[in-house]
Amino acid sequence: MKAERFHTIVDAYGVNPARWPEAEGEAARAHAHTPEGQAVLDGARALDLALASHVAPLPDAAAFARALKAAEAAQAPAVARPRFRLPVWRMDRFRLASGAGLMAAACAGVMFGVTLTDHLTADVQADAVLYQATLNGLDDTEVLG
Amino acid sequence: MAAIADPDQELVARVARGDPDAIQALVSAKLPRMMALAGRLLGDPVEAEDVAQETLLRAWKQAPRWTPGKAKFDTWLHRVALNLCYDRLRRRREIASDAVPEQVDDSPGPDRGLMAQDVGRRVEAALMALPERQREAIVLCHYQELGNIEAAGLMGISVEALESLLSRGRRALRAALADLGPAAEGERR
Numbered sequence: 001m002k003a004e005r006f007h008t009i010v011d012a013y014g015v016n017p018a019r020w021p022e023a024e025g026e027a028a029r030a031h032a033h034t035p036e037g038q039a040v041l042d043g044a045r046a047l048d049l050a051l052a053s054h055v056a057p058l059p060d061a062a063a064f065a066r067a068l069k070a071a072e073a074a075q076a077p078a079v080a081r082p083r084f085r086l087p088v089w090r091m092d093r094f095r096l097a098s099g100a101g102l103m104a105a106a107c108a109g110v111m112f113g114v115t116l117t118d119h120l121t122a123d124v125q126a127d128a129v130l131y132q133a134t135l136n137g138l139d140d141t142e143v144l145g
Numbered sequence: 146m147a148a149i150a151d152p153d154q155e156l157v158a159r160v161a162r163g164d165p166d167a168i169q170a171l172v173s174a175k176l177p178r179m180m181a182l183a184g185r186l187l188g189d190p191v192e193a194e195d196v197a198q199e200t201l202l203r204a205w206k207q208a209p210r211w212t213p214g215k216a217k218f219d220t221w222l223h224r225v226a227l228n229l230c231y232d233r234l235r236r237r238r239e240i241a242s243d244a245v246p247e248q249v250d251d252s253p254g255p256d257r258g259l260m261a262q263d264v265g266r267r268v269e270a271a272l273m274a275l276p277e278r279q280r281e282a283i284v285l286c287h288y289q290e291l292g293n294i295e296a297a298g299l300m301g302i303s304v305e306a307l308e309s310l311l312s313r314g315r316r317a318l319r320a321a322l323a324d325l326g327p328a329a330e331g332e333r334r
Binding site: 008011012013014018019021022047050051053054055056057058059063064066067068070071072074075 | 163168169172173176177180181184185190193194197198201202205206264265267268269272283286287288290292293294304307308309311312315318319322325
């Protein structure tokens with residue numbers, strides 16, 4: 001490896017051979033043992049040490065718990081709501097029965113309405129007759145004295 | 146094309162079968178890794194956790210459909226997390242362009258000496274001050290320890306372009322951390 005390339009590698013990737021390009025790693029490691037290579041590494045080591053002092057934020061216990069809970073929720077199979085379905089041949093019967101029931105309910109309603117109306121009409125008629133009778137009574141009193 | 150060897154292949158297959166131990170193992174391995182990635186790109190631990198959680202949530206949905214041999218699962222996770230980070234960085238830029246520029250006080254303060262001792266915080270500040278693409282290159286190669294081909298693929302650039310971003314990024318970091326002493330100045334040539 002040429003000294004210039006080794007210089008470029010260290011300049012970009014730092015002093016740790018694990019970070020050097022895999023394809024050139026062997027040649028670069030060999031060059032690192034030369035006095036020239038050592039000088040380049042000595043010059044670059046300081047920045048790597050400074051970079052190593054930076055500690056990234058780490059997840060706390062609550063963050064781990066949240067991640068596990070999210071995983072559990074994501075993995076849980078979607079709970080399908082049970083749907084009431086009748087077979088087609090029973091569907092017609094069901095619909096027929098439902099229709100008949102509806103008709104019966106409608107008829108019952110009509111009958112009740114008619115009965116109620118008759119009853120109310122009879123009451124009103126009775127009142128009218130009594131009123132009329134009272135009026136007649138007054139007339140008789142006036143006439144008969 | 147040769148199948149790509151994936152160290153997570155077996156684990157992902159077990160996750161797809163709903164194996165609780167595999168799920169726990171994947172969370173233990175990947176949640177800190179994705180949070181570190183997002184934390185260094187966004188500089189905000191709360192946002193970083195949101196990104197990491199969302200990335201894993203997508204992983205649970207993807208696991209049953211995952212085709213082994215096409216890509217590494219870890220690379221795919223990085224792709225998802227990077228996209229989520231890009232979205233957040235884009236939103237920040239939109240908000241920042243509407244906001245009044247913040248005044249930065251560069252003058253030495255009473256606690257300046259104390260802050261200089263906190264190298265980690267200084268490095269974080271220097272990383273966040275880098276152009277996004279340089280920061281991304283350094284985070285992927287240096288901190289996430291991805292290979293150059295993998296990192297370049299994720300960033301959609303050539304390996305040469307990646308090396309250029311890395312070199313410029315490291316140069317900027319050396320300049321930003323120069324006051325720390327020989328620790329950060331060593332590479333200056």
